[in-house]
Amino acid sequence: MLGGMSEDARGPARYAAEIDEARERLVAFAGGLGDEQWHAAPLDGDPRPVGVVVDHVAHAYEYLAGWMRQILDGQTAAVSGEVVDALNAEHAARAAAVTQAEAVEQLMAGCSAEDLQAGGGRVERLAQIAIRHADDHRAEIEAGLASSGPLS
DSSP, X not given: OOOOOOSOOOOHHHHHHHHHHHHHXXXXXXXXXXXXXXXXXXXXXXXXXXXXXXXXXXXXXXXXXXXXXXXXXXXXOOOOHHHHHHHHHHHHHHOTTOXXXXXXXXXXOSOOHHHHTHHHHHHHHHHHXXXXXXXXXXXXXXXXHHHTOOOO
């Protein structure tokens, strides 16, 4: 599921900043939602309410960071589509009542350029996923809420 190093020349500090920036964009967006929007499920094919999707991003930071730590410790991180799907399903079952204040965590402090290369570049790939993850879900939610029209 995860390839090696890319042609991307970002270092650890830039990854950390971009993860934080993406997280902050999602936090700002989520913080501005009304209660009805927070509980709406506007994504085609995805029954999860907005609040569960936002909390899912925070939860994903935890397992992405865990996989990074495993790789940095010289272990093999078992990452596959099936593993991610199972984690997402487990999270969705637990997160139905998540509040806006509980929704986001931080990731990726103290990683060196050498660390990014660990596991054949898998740590760097996980950092790239962490950056995209928040922005992708935020954009999907924004589009879904916009297409569903104003909530009363």
